Amino acid sequence: MTSTKRISLYAVLIICTAIMMFPIFYAVSISFMDGKEVLDGQLLPSGFSLTNYVEVFEKVPLLTYLINSFATSAIVMIGQLLVSSLAAFAFVFMKFKGRDFVFFLFISTMMIPWEATMVPNFMTIQSLGWTNNYVGLTIPFFALAFGTFLLRQHFKTIPKELYEASQVAGISRFRFFWTVILPISRSSLVTLGIYSFLTNWNMYLWPLLVTNTESARTVQIGLKQLQTQEIASDWGVVMAGVVIVILPTLILLFAGQKKLQKGLTQGALK
Amino acid sequence: MNAARELQPVQTEEQQPRKSRFAFLEGWLYLLPSIILFSVFVFYPMFRTIYLSFFLADQIGPFEFAGLENYHYILRSDSFQSSIKATVLFVLFTVPATIILALFLALLTSEKIMGIGIFRTFFSSTMGMSVAASSVIWMFMYNPSIGVFSKIAEWLGLPVIQWLQNPDYALLAVSLSTIWMSTGFAYLILLGGLQNIDPHLYENARVAGVSYFYQLRRITLPMLSPTLFFIITVSFINAFQTFGQIDILTKGGPVESTNVIVYSIYKDAFINNDVGSASAQAVILFFCVLVLTVLQFKLGEKKVHYR
Amino acid sequence: MVHVELAGLKKSYDGKKNVIEQVDLKLEQGEFFVLVGPSGCGKSTILRMIAGLEPITDGSLFVNGIRMNHTPPNKRNLSMVFQNYALYPHLNVEQNIMFGLHTKKISREEQQRRCADAAEMLGLADYLERKPRELSGGQRQRVALARAIVTQSPLCLMDEPLSNLDAKLRARMRSEIRQIQRKLGITMIYVTHDQTEAMTMADRMMILHEGQAMQIGKPLDIYNHPANAFTATFIGSPAMNVMDAGINPASIHLSQQCALPNPMKSSVKEASKQVLFGIRPEHILFSAPEQANAVVEVVNTEILGTETLITFIMNDPKKQWIARWNGQWQFSVGDQIPIRFDMDSIHLFSKDNGRLLWTSNEDQSNQTAREVLR
Ligand SMILES: Nc1ncnc2c1ncn2[C@@H]1O[C@H](COP(=O)(O)OP(=O)(O)OP(=O)(O)O)[C@@H](O)[C@H]1O
Ligand SMILES: [Mg+2]
Numbered sequence: 008m009t010s011t012k013r014i015s016l017y018a019v020l021i022i023c024t025a026i027m028m029f030p031i032f033y034a035v036s037i038s039f040m041d042g043k044e045v046l047d048g049q050l051l052p053s054g055f056s057l058t059n060y061v062e063v064f065e066k067v068p069l070l071t072y073l074i075n076s077f078a079t080s081a082i083v084m085i086g087q088l089l090v091s092s093l094a095a096f097a098f099v100f101m102k103f104k105g106r107d108f109v110f111f112l113f114i115s116t117m118m119i120p121w122e123a124t125m126v127p128n129f130m131t132i133q134s135l136g137w138t139n140n141y142v143g144l145t146i147p148f149f150a151l152a153f154g155t156f157l158l159r160q161h162f163k164t165i166p167k168e169l170y171e172a173s174q175v176a177g178i179s180r181f182r183f184f185w186t187v188i189l190p191i192s193r194s195s196l197v198t199l200g201i202y203s204f205l206t207n208w209n210m211y212l213w214p215l216l217v218t219n220t221e222s223a224r225t226v227q228i229g230l231k232q233l234q235t236q237e238i239a240s241d242w243g244v245v246m247a248g249v250v251i252v253i254l255p256t257l258i259l260l261f262a263g264q265k266k267l268q269k270g271l272t273q274g275a276l277k
Numbered sequence: 278m279n280a281a282r283e284l285q286p287v288q289t290e291e292q293q294p295r296k297s298r299f300a301f302l303e304g305w306l307y308l309l310p311s312i313i314l315f316s317v318f319v320f321y322p323m324f325r326t327i328y329l330s331f332f333l334a335d336q337i338g339p340f341e342f343a344g345l346e347n348y349h350y351i352l353r354s355d356s357f358q359s360s361i362k363a364t365v366l367f368v369l370f371t372v373p374a375t376i377i378l379a380l381f382l383a384l385l386t387s388e389k390i391m392g393i394g395i396f397r398t399f400f401s402s403t404m405g406m407s408v409a410a411s412s413v414i415w416m417f418m419y420n421p422s423i424g425v426f427s428k429i430a431e432w433l434g435l436p437v438i439q440w441l442q443n444p445d446y447a448l449l450a451v452s453l454s455t456i457w458m459s460t461g462f463a464y465l466i467l468l469g470g471l472q473n474i475d476p477h478l479y480e481n482a483r484v485a486g487v488s489y490f491y492q493l494r495r496i497t498l499p500m501l502s503p504t505l506f507f508i509i510t511v512s513f514i515n516a517f518q519t520f521g522q523i524d525i526l527t528k529g530g531p532v533e534s535t536n537v538i539v540y541s542i543y544k545d546a547f548i549n550n551d552v553g554s555a556s557a558q559a560v561i562l563f564f565c566v567l568v569l570t571v572l573q574f575k576l577g578e579k580k581v582h583y584r
Numbered sequence: 585m586v587h588v589e590l591a592g593l594k595k596s597y598d599g600k601k602n603v604i605e606q607v608d609l610k611l612e613q614g615e616f617f618v619l620v621g622p623s624g625c626g627k628s629t630i631l632r633m634i635a636g637l638e639p640i641t642d643g644s645l646f647v648n649g650i651r652m653n654h655t656p657p658n659k660r661n662l663s664m665v666f667q668n669y670a671l672y673p674h675l676n677v678e679q680n681i682m683f684g685l686h687t688k689k690i691s692r693e694e695q696q697r698r699c700a701d702a703a704e705m706l707g708l709a710d711y712l713e714r715k716p717r718e719l720s721g722g723q724r725q726r727v728a729l730a731r732a733i734v735t736q737s738p739l740c741l742m743d744e745p746l747s748n749l750d751a752k753l754r755a756r757m758r759s760e761i762r763q764i765q766r767k768l769g770i771t772m773i774y775v776t777h778d779q780t781e782a783m784t785m786a787d788r789m790m791i792l793h794e795g796q797a798m799q800i801g802k803p804l805d806i807y808n809h810p811a812n813a814f815t816a817t818f819i820g821s822p823a824m825n826v827m828d829a830g831i832n833p834a835s836i837h838l839s840q841q842c843a844l845p846n847p848m849k850s851s852v853k854e855a856s857k858q859v860l861f862g863i864r865p866e867h868i869l870f871s872a873p874e875q876a877n878a879v880v881e882v883v884n885t886e887i888l889g890t891e892t893l894i895t896f897i898m899n900d901p902k903k904q905w906i907a908r909w910n911g912q913w914q915f916s917v918g919d920q921i922p923i924r925f926d927m928d929s930i931h932l933f934s935k936d937n938g939r940l941l942w943t944s945n946e947d948q949s950n951q952t953a954r955e956v957l958r
Contacts, residue, residue: 268466
């Protein structure tokens with residue numbers, strides 16, 4: 008590459024970054040401003056005062072929300088990893104009657120938009136008394152066709168000989184799954200784990216439906232609450248809330264971006 | 278000796294069915310958690326939705342069989358028609374723009390140069406942004422008195438627009454924010470697809486001396502077509518299911534100009550307590566997604582190059 | 585006429601360690617030149633620098649006397665065949681062969697004619713409509729070859745083009761590539777890690793080791809007169825037998841029992857200096873007991889039909905040597921056999937740097953004549 012080409016490429020990259028990152032940068036910037044600075048429409052804060060951050064924890068029980076979000080995301084992540092890897096293992100390493108039919112069922116779940124089923128789902132959760140607690144927020148998401156396919160893709164690359172050797176050695180299937188397959192597939196599991204944590208942390212509609220008490224709410228609903236309460240009066244506090252909520256996922260994404268990109272592309276194709 | 282030899286086949290014959298029956302059970306055992314969960318939270322509610330769509334119902338349950346009444350009603354209602362229109366427009370505004378923007382960024386960052394990792398991280402960062410957080414930020418940016426868009430308009434001497442309050446602009450504004458939110462994911466997938474292309478193909482092209490756009494047209498896009506196809510399908514489905522940004526930014530308004538179908542379902546079921554009508558709309562949504570997926574796969578088979 | 589010249593070529597990927605150290609080389613027009621060496625020695629790197637796919641860190645590349653260091657690949661007037669063939673999976677054979685021809689400003693008819701000619705030459709005429717995945721490995725290889733041929737470039741670069749084929753097909757493609765190269769009169773730079781390929785195909789070759797040229801020359805010259813211990817053991821199969829030996833003005837000591845007369849009496853000053861003693865398997869001879877240099881224990885025999893490879897223990901059990909004798913010899917494991925070394929064919933290498941210290945001064949013609957007679 009010639010150096011003029013290189014310089015212009017960097018220039019374009021920097022412009023794109025400026026545009027794409029602007030909303031995030033803007034939010035961070037506002038979160039340090041006091042009310043007057045916000046109303047003046049400034050781009051940069053005059054100082055890095057943490058008042059807004061302190062205040063946001065006073066205005067809404069943000070800590071409870073954070074704990075709720077963290078707990079539900081972690082539970083769903085573990086649940087999805089377990090349930091998906093079990094199913095993927097069966098699809099790859101076992102041959103039995105009805106397997107192909109079940110596989111078709113899995114595919115068909117991808118075509119049913121979750122929003123089309125939310126009304127009866129809500130009624131189910133309500134009749135089971137699972138509203139406003141972790142069970143209702145997590146259990147419905149444990150089975151994930153996408154996750155099963157992603158892991159199945161990876162399991163298929165594991166040499167069949169490994170399985171045959173374990174059978175010759177007389178190791179039970181479950182033991183083989185637990186002590187051989189899962190450790191080998193660590194990188195796929197991490198990819199799926201990051202993906203499921205991200206999606207669940209960011210989930211909006213379902214928590215909106217099944218939680219209505221402050222003790223059960225998640226951060227995303229907390230943001231909505233914050234924004235509705237604070238409208239036009241104190242955007243600095245709202246943005247402090249936003250920054251706190253996006254921080255964990257952004258960190259997770261920055262750390263796992265390479266893995267995620269590799270893993271998701273693999274799962275998406277083939 | 279003889280006896281033993283005769284015994285053997287008998288023994289295996291006896292063992293075979295038991296073993297395979299066990300394998301059969303074991304296989305299903307591994308699938309059981311998924312099957313139960315899918316049954317309870319995907320298949321049952323899907324059938325239940327279809328069932329409810331034939332009834333007058335509220336959140337407690339169905340109370341009167343109505344036949345196709347719900348469908349008749351919504352298809353005739355202005356509200357539903359505007360909801361369909363909003364949904365279709367929304368999809369058309371967001372999907373192509375998202376894909377093109379993400380593809381552009383992915384092509385920009387596919388070259389291995391110094392510091393490229395940081396740009397890749399930046400461009401994929403919106404994937405980590407929740408819909409709620411993004412919407413709140415955009416809501417502020419659209420704020421007619423202090424938001425950045427107004428400031429820019431003021432600075433350029435243009436009239437200030439009430440982005441979210443003006444029915445002519447609200448859908449556009451929501452679409453713009455959605456494009457931003459969904460670019461990260463599409464970018465990440467497309468970048469992965471680009472990196473899966475064998476670099477030797479490009480080296481051969483360099484030796485042959487073809488132009489950048491010829492390369493793009495004859496190598497990159499065809500080789501990327503499975504990934505492109507995947508992300509287009511996923512983006513379409515996601516766009517049909519948009520809810521969060523509508524709920525926070527516009528609540529379906531002004532004058533229903535952003536009342537996309539999922540928001541309309543939500544409103545009917547949980548605010549107007551008209552579960553029958555909501556279910557009928559959900560069934561329509563289901564068929565839209567179904568037709569779209571099938572159509573894309575049919576088209577995809579013909580057009581997409583698979584290795 | 586010199587076609588390609590590398591002058592003091594160097595390459596470093598990280599700016600610290602040189603992957604290629606100082607390679608000097610002149611290639612004649614129409615020459616088939618092979619770059620050979622073990623994996624990771626830098627063969628591909630050199631080839632890619634010549635192609636312009638990798639920037640040259642230091643030194644110069646001349647083509648037809650013109651410095652080409654910064655010329656883009658497509659302006660260097662060369663073609664290239666990649667190890668994995670780099671065929672476009674979504675284009676059919678014909679489109680693959682003609683890929684990029686439009687940039688050469690030749691008419692559509694001419695493109696088609698060239699493609700048809702190349703396909704004819706390589707027996708691909710019936711497959712033009714197929715996609716690469718519908719072809720066998722050998723056919724794919726030929727498509728890659730055809731793509732190089734149609735450009736009619738005077739210089740062709742190949743990076744291990746046969747390594748994905750099975751042994752039989754590889755042998756056939758070797759001779760096919762060689763014939764095409766002769767017929768078209770192109771200059772070829774061919775990379776391989778397989779010394780048999782190098783020996784059988786090359787007009788001249790360069791042996792590369794850790795980025796350094798170990799020796800450049802005709803295959804037989806290199807075989808008969810290796811410049812150092814690395815070349816000696818790398819070229820030839822089975823490899824040359826090498827072991828440490830003590831040397832004094834009078835004799836070479838391979839072991840307590842085995843001493844040979846020192847052929848280079850004059851040049852050794854100190855007594856009991858250490859050298860590397862090397863001898864090729866075919867120069868170890870079966871001997872009458874009274875003339876034997878050593879009596880050794882057989883550990884394995886491989887009878888290949890017209891010749892037999894005998895593995896035996898030389899000195900200590902870990903040191904196994906191989907002798908190659910014409911005909912079919914049947915020994916049992918543990919047999920003690922008397923052997924003799926052909927003293928005209930021994931090699932002595934320095935223990936410090938591996939350089940050749942001494943070999944028989946027999947001249948070239950004599951050597952070749954012996955090859956023919958054997
Ligand atoms: N892009 C690169 N960046 C850094 N180091 C590299 C790069 N390409 C090659 N190397 C290093 O340069 C050395 C020579 O590599 P090269 O590919 O030329 O070997 P080779 O002789 O072609 O080996 P092989 O027979 O395995 O293909 C190796 O040590 C390799 O690790
Ligand atoms: Mg190589």
